[in-house]
Amino acid sequence: MAVKINENYQLLKSNYIFAEIAHRVDKFQKENPDAQIIKMGIGDVTGPLPKAVVARFRDAVEEMGEAETFRGYGPEQGYQFLRKEIIEKDYAPLGIKLSEDEVFISDGAKCDTGNIQEIFGLNNVVAVTDPVYPVYVESNVMAGRSGPMNNEGQYDGMVYLPCTEKNGFVPELPKTHVDLIYLCFPNNPTGVALTREQLARWVEYARENDSIILFDAAYESYITQENVPHSIYEIEGARDVAIEFRSFSKNAGFTGTRCAFTVVPKEVTAVDSEGKKQSLNSLWNRRQTTKFNGVSYPVQVAASAVYTSEGQKEIRESIDYYMRNAQIIRESLKKIGLNVYGGINSPYIWVKTPNNMDSWEFFDLLLKKANIVGTPGVGFGPSGEGYFRITAFNTLENTKKAMERLSKLKI
Numbered sequence: 468m469a470v471k472i473n474e475n476y477q478l479l480k481s482n483y484i485f486a487e488i489a490h491r492v493d494k495f496q497k498e499n500p501d502a503q504i505i506k507m508g509i510g511d512v513t514g515p516l517p518k519a520v521v522a523r524f525r526d527a528v529e530e531m532g533e534a535e536t537f538r539g540y541g542p543e544q545g546y547q548f549l550r551k552e553i554i555e556k557d558y559a560p561l562g563i564k565l566s567e568d569e570v571f572i573s574d575g576a577k578c579d580t581g582n583i584q585e586i587f588g589l590n591n592v593v594a595v596t597d598p599v600y601p602v603y604v605e606s607n608v609m610a611g612r613s614g615p616m617n618n619e620g621q622y623d624g625m626v627y628l629p630c631t632e633k634n635g636f637v638p639e640l641p642k643t644h645v646d647l648i649y650l651c652f653p654n655n656p657t658g659v660a661l662t663r664e665q666l667a668r669w670v671e672y673a674r675e676n677d678s679i680i681l682f683d684a685a686y687e688s689y690i691t692q693e694n695v696p697h698s699i700y701e702i703e704g705a706r707d708v709a710i711e712f713r714s715f716s717k718n719a720g721f722t723g724t725r726c727a728f729t730v731v732p733k734e735v736t737a738v739d740s741e742g743k744k745q746s747l748n749s750l751w752n753r754r755q756t757t758k759f760n761g762v763s764y765p766v767q768v769a770a771s772a773v774y775t776s777e778g779q780k781e782i783r784e785s786i787d788y789y790m791r792n793a794q795i796i797r798e799s800l801k802k803i804g805l806n807v808y809g810g811i812n813s814p815y816i817w818v819k820t821p822n823n824m825d826s827w828e829f830f831d832l833l834l835k836k837a838n839i840v841g842t843p844g845v846g847f848g849p850s851g852e853g854y855f856r857i858t859a860f861n862t863l864e865n866t867k868k869a870m871e872r873l874s875k876l877k878i
Contacts, residue, residue, distance in 0.1 A: 475609050480616045484601055484846030485509055491830070492840055505869045507857045508840040510655065510815070512720045514788065517781035519772045520719060527768035541761045544752065545572025545728065549767045552774040553728060557713070563700045569732055569748060571755060572762050572770075574725040576685045576714035581606040582758075583681060583710065583729070584647070586750040587737065591646035594626040596638045598656055598847030598854070600683070603649040620849035629850045630657060636808060636817070637665060640672050648673065650699075651683035653690060656847045656856040657817040658809015660695045666702055673708035679737065679747070680709040685727075688718035688786055690812045706732040710747065717814070719773045719782050726762055726770045789814050792859035792866040799870035800857075803878070814859040817844070821878045829855050837872040 530536035550570040614623030628638035636659040653660040682699040715721035736744040793810035806819035820829040826843030844854030
């Protein structure tokens, strides 16, 4: 008898959005070798690691080269020194108390948001915002929590919460019961953030409906407005119903270095088949110790440098640099008459395509006529059709150059 595949993978429609973008760009570049393409699509930073991070990284690598200071396997949950810094520098100033065993160091928020579904049963109903970061949806499709994609571009069995101009890109509470709720705020791709009051309504919903919120806070360091919470645990009662994901990628340039963390409070629980409450902290710990050997020692030492006074100064300068780019993009696009959202609490700018163009049509226009790469909104879900995401993660020079090219287009 032949080996069988996981047929849930066959439910996935179209290529992963960023793989499709790469394919189209590569094809265009081969056909137009002299084209100077400016990439403002994938949310990858362009600035180097902070000097404070590099110094500690180098020192830790040197340690690994000496017998007296060499380290082999580290704790799967992460080294104590980094977890302690996270608690004291990221959460304590917000009035949030965490214990070290509630913080799990990992190699990326993308990995954690994709893997977290493993500790939940397949019969749970999953809700996602629409548009949405594809990993939330596709990891659950792969696991078997959905049916095939329907004619509306949605997977049967999943609940989609539209984020549109009509509701200010803020999702409304589900009209039917859901078990797992993925929220990403400040949002990828729309760049919109939730106020404290708006987030509190989600926590209240989760508490009333015995739901769990999977809160992706990867962009919290870009928040500029006072009434936007940096952590879901700033909301009373959230420790009972929420798991939070954070990353060093977007604040400290770790996209190629890989380090992040997930917070799983001991209070948050789900039930087994007999209705008995089980600790999600314990389940995630079991998952990690079985499938993960931890982030390397040098990388964790490097991440700890983010919390030094020098590291904080450098990452603030980097964030301000990208947010200046965001402001330039917002103002430039508005100047040529486009409807623009985001870019205030986030490095993402969400643009309504002109003249009723679909998302991929606008993508091709910018690529071929201005040699600019962005991300078609439809790649994030059906409600993203007719929109386009542009990131501020580029150099100031390229950002200005790209906006100059755009200003000359007749759209």
